[in-house]
Amino acid sequence: MKVKVKFFASLTEVFGDREREVELGEGARIKDLLDALCDSSRCRQNVFDDSGKIKMRIQIMKNRMPIQSFDGISTRLEEGDVISIIPPMFAG
């Protein structure tokens, strides 16, 4: 199955893309997608902390809803899902 990934702000430079289509096996979850995306140590460092957890200030959304509203990094993906990854971002 294919999902679309959207990168925002500084992550567009880190991942070298604004949008990307990713091919995943059936039943894939967010963590599988992140493993597929983070193919360099720089990418990993921008998404995961030292203990391998997703950095707290990173927002990951499935179809514009935070993955915490589903099943966190175990959230299942389906054909056509749009995943947004937003770096630490504050506006005042």
Added chain:
Amino acid sequence: MLKGGYWGKILWVDLSSKKISEATFDEAFARKYLGGVGLATRIVSEHVTRNTNPLGPGNVLVFATGPYQAANIASAGRCSCAARAPLSGYWGEANAGGHIGPELKRAGFDAVVITGRAANPVYLWINDGKAEIRDASSLWGLDAVETTAALKESVDAKAAVSCIGPGGENLVRFACIANDNHGYFGRGGMGAVMGSKNLKALVIRGTLKPPIADEGKLREVYKDVLSRAKDAPFTKDNAEHGQASAVVPREENGLLPMKNFTMDNWTEGAAKIGAPHFTEELQIKRWPCPSCIMGCHRRITNPKYFPADTGGPEFETLGMIGSNLLIDDLGAIVRANEMANRYTIDTIDLGGVLGWAFECYEHGLITKEDTDGIALEWGSGDALVKMTEKIARREGIGNLLAEGLRACVEHIPGTQLYAQESLGQTVGAHDPRAFWGQTITTIASTRGGCHLHGFAEAFDLGALLPEIGITEGTDRFDVAKKGYAGAIYQDIQQFWNSLTWCFFYFFSGVTLADQVNMLNAITGWDVTPAEAQKMGERIVCMQQVFNLNMGMVPEKENVMQERFTKPHKEGGAAGKVPPWQAILQEYWETKDWTKGVPSKAKLAELGLDKLEAKKALSDAVARDYKKD
């Protein structure tokens, strides 16, 4: 004895009697009220009563630095300004960048307090421990850019200039104050207070070296703080694109205001006004506050957009006069922003009153006959620019809009739904349906509608305060601890505004422990993070008591705006509405306030029992702000 961070001196200027004097304070006072907004809260609370007209000579206008302005450190290029707000009639405060803070400190004062009203236009010249009231008749009517240039040329090219343009002179109730055309005391109408006092500008130059208790320790702590802040991802984004970097992501997660908070998506529009297009098209350069390594303020260098002599639009401006009005014409936004900066009117409230007016126009409640032929159509950059001029000059319908949202609703009854305000002040460009952590600042900020009085969006996003027990955030749509976080982040924000410090550094990894360590090195104190929170709590509590004294009824005022009680259908906040009553209740319980009124025990605990409590508890009655 004050060992560092303060001179212990407040400059008092009575413009009516032309009397200039000094007040002093000691270490106990400094440690209780800290500086910046804390110091200003103490002074305004003491001198303003319910009978004080915000635009009368009795109002007290305070410009206050904190201990950080004594040190030459990144984040300290800030200052606080406060008075009874002409926009709301309640507590008014603004915090801004520019040279005024560090310059005032180097001039030998921690704060300057202005009372009375000058017979003719004047400016105040403050220089190395001395002050002088000077004639400004020839400057009256000039905009902020012209005024700043004239004063730098005639007085001192290196001086900090904080001034008003026609918006402040015309007493627009949301007039701001321009600091060197770069930072703005935006909220609450502080520029109108200046205008009401016939005070055109403050011109400040200082060459004195403020005392630092332990310079070596400060440098050691600061070196470590700086190295971490430099490498933080937020520093990079904020430096490269400024606050425009947040527009596109904030549309994605549903926070951006769109069509007066009624629309769900505006993806293409957001891309046209936000970064990276914003940065490339305007040929943006950084324009940092003094000593700042991030420099989120923007300087436009593409001549196509000239004149652009003032700070370029930031997130709140792009949101409130851009997406909020569905205007994707960056040229029109830049133009209106430049006009607002020159005329000195706040772009958040400008967007708020125009959102109301555009919606009234859509429903036929305002017509071209009311607007001198201007079609207030969503997306019209032309209408934005023309209305900005009308408001600043109080021409035609601009005279109504210049009075703020409550006066607008009073003028066309039944339009409260179109007015996104609290205490009469427009809420910022942060839809609370998208981040439930924003609930408290949206409905219960002491300065009225605001996105920063308890910026618990940070809690939703995992920018935490482990030093005082906040080690885990909750998802933006999870109600758990939202009221608690609203209370604690509000305390901490007021601690920051008293230091006086730029809170963006918090998102670049400068922790509460770092902030306290720097404070202690500057002052020679042994403040703990818990005490820092208490300091903030005391300040918020004093502001709440001030509002009660002015007649605020919390149960009536701390209510979610109707528009935010219905969900978006689509987009990043689809189907979500914060359960605001539960959040508010938890907030009041955390504060130990009964229905918004601080308990006697809490006031005693905070050392506020003598001065403020009696008035607060006996005086809280409904208040008609128009007749005050």
